[in-house]
Amino acid sequence: MSVGSFTSLFYFDIGAFLFFTMAIAWRKSLFGQVRLLRANAIALFLLGLLSGIYAKDAALIGLSIVILLVRAYGIPTIIARAIPHSGDQWESTRVVNTTASILIVAAITAFAYILTEPLVALNPTKRIASLPVGVSALLIAVFLIVTRRRIATQLIAFALFDNAISACAFVLTEGVPLVVESGALLDVLLLIFVLVALASNMRSQTQSMDIAELRELHE
């Protein structure tokens, strides 16, 4: 693969990654968000795959396949189980409304450019030039974590956060060492698993899926 075609494919893919992230911020349907998360993870997988093919690194390609399995299949599937199949499947009560969310997302993107400028300057390769995109996705995920009230959306935001970090890792360094990445993957998988288990526990106890109602423990 030539440098040019790799770069353009890479840019295209990471753009798609960011697009899916933003779309989650916009979408209200919980199942729709899960589908977008899948798409987001697939874009991440492609980032890894592209880097692996470009660097002719079999381990990286293998890692991307694991990513595909865990992040595009495993995690969204588990999260989907936390969504009630009957009743409210919409994120209707947001802390920040949709319009504001989208505007904030735009602001975050601008902020990400400013933030990453010195990093990009450090090693001005073409691949790293796309770092602001990855960081934007990451900041959007953080934004989602702190503003979403449904258990499922919080889980989705967490998954997005992890995806975005992995994306940044691909942009920066062609992925972190295998053992670390796989450990991280396992952790994220377990984390989502634990959270879903806790969520089902809570649902059986309180009949609520709104974390804003978790107010029994306070000062």
Added chain:
Amino acid sequence: MISSQITNPKAVESDQIKKRFDPMGRFFVIMICTLSALVAISATTIALLAITRPPWHGSTNLFLAIYGLKLATDPLSGVFLLISGSLGVMVIPHLYGYLRRNHLPTTTVIAIPIFIFTMALVPLANSTPTFFFFWELMALASVPLVAAHPNDQSGRRATFVYLAMTQLGAMAILVALAIISASHPGTPLAGLSALSSRDSNTLRSLAFLLALIGFGSKAGIVPFHIWLPKAHPQAPGPASALMSGAMVSLGIYGIIRFCILSLGTGAKWWAITLIVFGSITAIYGILQASVNKDLKVLLAYSTAENMGLALIAIGLFQLFRILHLPNLAAEALGAGVLILVAHGLFKGLAFLVAGSIQSEIGITDLDQLGGLAKIMPVSTVGFGIAALSASGLPFGSAFIGEWLLLQTIIHLPRDIGSLVLIGPIALGVVALTAGLSVLTMVKAFGIGFLGTPRSKRAGEAHESSTTMSTSIIALMIANLGLAFDPGVINFVILHLSESISGVYPRIALGSRISITTTSSAIFPSIGAALFIVGAIAIYLIRRFTASKRPQPLDEIRWGCGAKELTPKMQYTATSFAEPLERIFSDILVPRRDIETDAFDSLDLIVKRIDLRESPHDAIETALWNRLARALDLVASQFRRFHNGSLIRYLMLGGLGFAVVMVVTH
């Protein structure tokens, strides 16, 4: 009525408590007393060696990680060791008697020897971490003494206030010591002044103020005195004696050691601050003492007063050091030390008598005592001597120190500019304090020991046991000894002055006390001899004229027309102090409740009016309670923020994340 008492859970509970605190076994008490005696005797021995021999130092790595314990003796530490050690020795028999008669929590009893031990270690510390280590140990060991009656509301309150003030002191001292010895925490204390003089003035002033707060809180300096009147009524008599006579003085030790010696010469306003704090404490302490009616509360406030006087002396010492007047400085220091030594003796004595009363009668409220002179003669004489000393009158042990302090003040040199104003102000303070302490002590002695018993329990009391009286007599002798021949501690003053300022004070202590350069002198023994001669003369005259007079008659007192006077009609402590309370009502702010019981809703025809007036500590309500409320208000804002909202918590985290990203960007 009886059945309701049995089912009352509180009654059952108090029974359980009684069972739990069995009478102290003889063996246990002997063990505790022997241990305490051993500690106190060795402390006294070390003290004498410390004063007279060249400085000694040693260290061990045990106990205090990183720094190791560094110990040393010098005359200054010797003086304070002497106060606590000798008082400890004299208190032991009383302690034995007290423990045998009273049921105290085991922790309190066990804490006593530990307390004496730690008190002896504090002046021996030779590095700031070591000092703080012992200081905190002492604070910890003294808590069980205050918490001797934790089942009473007032007992718990006292424990809390004591702990809070201790902690306040500890934190202030920690910061102060950290500043003083920051560059080399292990430096021997004597070498600190050279180090700290390199610090900026602001920093040293900060250290000075913090150390003053920290040690002042132990010494009962206003406004940090509030624990004294709460803790002393709780602590068993002998423990109060030790706390008031010795531990409180260690606060002054800290001020001398760190505020003055370790911080170098310092600024003039430091000395003025010391004098101002001392003055406020002395006057406020004695005013509160004069209006309070509980014997132990009264003595506790009087302790604050004496510490205030000592602080004035120490402030003058500092001032004269700054002004390069070493001789006057030595005199001021000598006065301060004499005040502290005498205070240890007479306050120890007074608290022991209060302890005997606590143990025999169970009441220390003066308004319920009275007439003890006939049933507790030893205690009465003991308290009389203590009261004479506490009033700062001739033939009392405190007179020498206060006289030296007055002499120091009136010898203020002319050429120090407007600073001479310190002279009349300080003298006014000392004089007012002396006057009021006379009134206070007359009240305590006259109301508590003279007249007729005001309550049944006071009337049925007996003199405390022989062992307890032994301590009281020993302290009486010590007080009189110091009063008539302060020469016994002349060597202390001499060695101390020499080691601190390099000059000998121009004080000649002996049975005649004089200031050599100014020819001011007093001779208590001659005064006493004159008294005796006069008394003999009057006795003889009366003896010879007796035959010409009719036989004496026993007759009832004049009751303003009433047939008989009941004990209730006597003047009480409250009424005794009432004029004073009225005069100083702006400072004392007595609490007054008027309750009107009216026949009609308009209060036009009044059935009865209840007026209750009680002294209370205005500083406690005006300063500390207000501070506590302010803290509560701030804390409630923090609590309100932590309302359990996960979104709020996550936003807080996200904000932190954003800030860190921007900062590190």
Added chain:
Amino acid sequence: MNASDLLGLIVLLPILVSVALYFFGWNGATQKMEVVSVLAIGVASVVIYLDSRHGKLLQFHNLLSGDALTAILLGLTCVVSTMAILASREYLERHPGDQTKLVQSNKGYAMAMQIFIAAMTLAVVSDNLGLTWVGIEATTISTAFLVAHKATTKASEAAWKYVIICSFGITIAFFGTVILYFSAINSGMSPANALVIHDLVKNASHMRNNATTLGLGLLLIGYATKVGLFPFHTWLADAHSQAPAPVSALMSGVLLSVAGGVLLRISEISRLSIGHKVFSDVLMTMGVATIVIAAMLLVRQKDYKRLYAYSSLENMGLIAVGIAVGSKIAIYGLIIQIVGHGISKGIVFITTGHIYDELGDTSIDSLRSLSHRSPILATFAIIGTVGILGFPPFLLFGGETSIAFGLIRSHDIIALIIVAGALLIAAISIYRHGIAMLFGPVGPGQDTRPFSIKTRATLMLFGASLLSLLLGIDGPNVTTIARAGANAIGVSL
């Protein structure tokens, strides 16, 4: 077997025990195995310490390593874990969960405990920032079930908040790891070594750039989450108050400090690469804010487990301040602080556990007259609390004093005054609540029956108290060990 294999073994052993627990259930044999796996950590601690004295660094495949600081943390883990495992037996006897559900069964509890210990051990012995991250995150996951073990709504809520907030922070740390990795590779390190802590330390001087600053900053705030520092302190009181007492003991006494140890390692990289300023300013702010918040929340506290949770927070804030100061004396101080806090907090939380078992309530108002109802528990509560408050002769005294000295020497006087003020408020609040609980009169309608405690539990608490006292007395050895620990992170000025 090589000594360095021990590092891997002690991580593996608890996992194996948890596997054994899964298959054989929680019975006499597996209970013994639990203790063995923890004692192995103690043995490793000693071996590592002895080796580190000869200047040797135990290393296991670029992944794990052991120096004196590791040894200290492992030793603490061993002591508090032993206490927690022994105390768990009483807890489980008293609170039998739904045995049909794995997460509520005794077996599940014991397994989670073992995995928790394994994860902590991994975080301690890891020489690789990525692996450290895995270990720390694994502690969150394994304790999630432990926190929720009581299966009440409150417990679930606490667990949820705990996992969400901690994971949020820890994920930030992962991002930081990635950035640091990028920076390390950029400065010429091989990908295989770019996350190895000891190699990063060696190479740090070549990493003086913005990426390192950002990476370290993110690592800092990320791991600070697990230490419980502001602004991620909000999970701590909830989790500690709802978790079973032995778990609280382990979390408060060890887990927080293990995360603190990670911060300490990161601070070394920071000091050698970007200089200490930015990093320490941020950490100082966080530490001081944490102490202030903890103190303020102690004032009107209504729950005695939360009371002690906030007291942990306060001590962690002090440790953070110590790391931020970073001088020799401060590092000594915080190492002593870590050990002293761990053992005292262990005693306190296990004691509160026994009290809760008898009382069935964690509100301060419900607990009165403890000194009469159980002098034994009262004694241990006092010993633990006195230790935590930094009274001599316990270790925390030296810790707090040293950190105060360190603050002055680095001219952070304002910080010191704020910290001292907050410590004052905190202590006064603890005194107030403590006096009420120990001596306060039992209210009308409350029962006054005495509390019972098993001899076994008493002996265990007595042993722990004795240990904390001995450590306080044994100045020379504690000094040597603390010095070795400080040397391990390159502070031996």
Added chain:
Amino acid sequence: MSYLSLILQITLIVVISPLIGQLMIKIKSKAEGRRGPSLLQGVRELGKLLKKGEINPIGTGSAFALAPAIYLVSTLVLSAIIPLIALKLPGSSNYDLFWVVGILLIGTIALGLGGLDTATAFGGMGASRELMVAALIEPSILMAIYALSIRANSSNIFKIVHATLSNPQQIASPQSALALIGLVIVVVAEAGRIPIDNPSTHLELTMIHEAMVLEVNGPKLAMVKLASSMRLVILIGLVVNLFFPIGISYSTSSVGSIILGIVALVIKVSLLAGLLAFVEVFLAKLRLFRVPELLAGSFVFGFLAVTASYFLPVIKA
């Protein structure tokens, strides 16, 4: 000779004080247009009281029994440690003003305790008021002493009087005048004269001193009365000698100078006592709670005297 002079001084005070007390009453009476009792009336009264039998109120203890004696002894001691007729009396090097104040207070306290020991409301009330006044006088006295001692750089009476004798111009200084005013108020208060207390009234609510000794009778009352009048004489004598030491004998070596000293003292004391009595005619007794105001005034005079002594230049002959 010197010891003889001392005994002479004590005897003189004992003898003249009833007379001087009576002189004051006489002057007052004359000023009010009455004849007044004879000068010897005081002595007669003492004699009468001494002959009376004692009544011991039931319930009182040794404090009541001893108080009058201690009061008298303290006054006798005072008359022995203050130079009144000659300066160089035995022990003059120990004539400390602070010590004098202390001895003065001991007498007051003894009487106060005796009052409390009677266990009546009057005894307590008198003691409370007397001690309140005593406590509030203390700052004024000590401040005046301070002002005086600055001149001589010593609080020793001998030194102070000696300094005045050797440098009489100092008396004309403002600081001396201020100190004198302060001290006079103190003497009035200490001796229980109008406007602080009225020794001739037995109106219950206004009594201070008399309330305290209400139960004292017979020879004990004689002691108290004698001591009270002695205290007045001693205090006046002290003030007179501190400010106008004219006629006082320096040493006790010559009989002539001693006699001169005695005569000078009697004249000076009579004059001042007469003046005091004459002024009293025009004054009313102050309310008890206005007494502190007067004492505060005297404190301020003392304070000003001290500051003036520091800030004004020293006048030298």
